[in-house]
Amino acid sequence: MMGSNQSIIQDIQIFKKIPSIQSSVSKVECYVCGKGLTDGHSISAKTLPNGIALFCDVHYSLQD
Numbered sequence: 001m002m003g004s005n006q007s008i009i010q011d012i013q014i015f016k017k018i019p020s021i022q023s024s025v026s027k028v029e030c031y032v033c034g035k036g037l038t039d040g041h042s043i044s045a046k047t048l049p050n051g052i053a054l055f056c057d058v059h060y061s062l063q064d
Contacts, residue, residue: 030056 028043029036031053041056
């Protein structure tokens with residue numbers, strides 16, 4: 001098209017530093033016997049008055 005004005009606007013953001021992501025992991029094991037997933041047990045969490053504790057399938061039902 002002759003005589004028409006066209007323009008392109010582009011928003012560019014250049015990050016010089018990649019934001020760091022931090023994470024942590026801990027072993028999942030029963031609070032009572034210390035057995036975990038590698039021992040063939042399922043693990044469940046229960047909120048107690050002093051915090052959250054993890055129990056295996058054997059000890060979870062004993063905490064009710």
